[in-house]
Amino acid sequence: MSLSLIYNLSFAFLTVLALVLSVISILAYRRSGKGKLLLVSIAFILFFVKGLWLTYSLFNIPIGSWAPFLIPVAILDCLILILLYISLLKG
């Protein structure tokens, strides 16, 4: 299996998974009205945005020149972790 195919499959899986989790968490927030689930929903939406961003990078940027495109990914990862952490602390 070639490296680019592994990239394609991984990012496609990540993006679809993020979309599914976003939908489930939004429905859960709408049903329960709990603030922590709003934070979880935002985290999963950002996760989905990250998946889209990686997919865009994959098709438009040569693999060797990825470094600048990874900065937004790092920022999104940081935001996702902060949101999930706060949602866990929220009672």
Added chain:
Amino acid sequence: MPKPEIEVENRKEIYELIEEFPGLHMREIKRRTDMSMNLVRYHLGQLKKYDVVEEVKEGEYKRYYPKEGGRRVDFEDKRYLALLREEIPLSVVVYLLSEGEPVSHGDIKEELDIAASTLSYHLKKMRKKGLLEKKGRQYSLSEPEEISNLLVKYEPPKDVIDEFIDLWDSLSLGMIF
């Protein structure tokens, strides 16, 4: 036709589901067991034939109850359980139990965020079955304690959204806010 042992396994799975959640209807059983509708229909037919499961027609649904064992459902319970297996009536009951006092149509509509006509339809149905009482413009549960016990005794089946909410609740540390 599946092998006999698989057939027994499938039937056992359906029976255990009905035993755990009395009052499920056929489509819900199909969804939860991931079997084809024809297979579910066939096994339900067999379970009825051997008198271990009872079929009760409730409006547009046929609901299934165990006929024997510790989970046998009383006639009175069945009348309410059928309604408590529906999403909107169940939400109305949970809301009324949490409020603990009579509430108006408008209050319930606001809480459940559903169309007034849909809510009116369900409230009328619930009154007809004796689950609700209406005094003036206020609605209340006819037997709150009994209905509350029923909800504990026959826990409503959970879907993926409920499981997600439960999971996040169990993970929460509740340390801030």
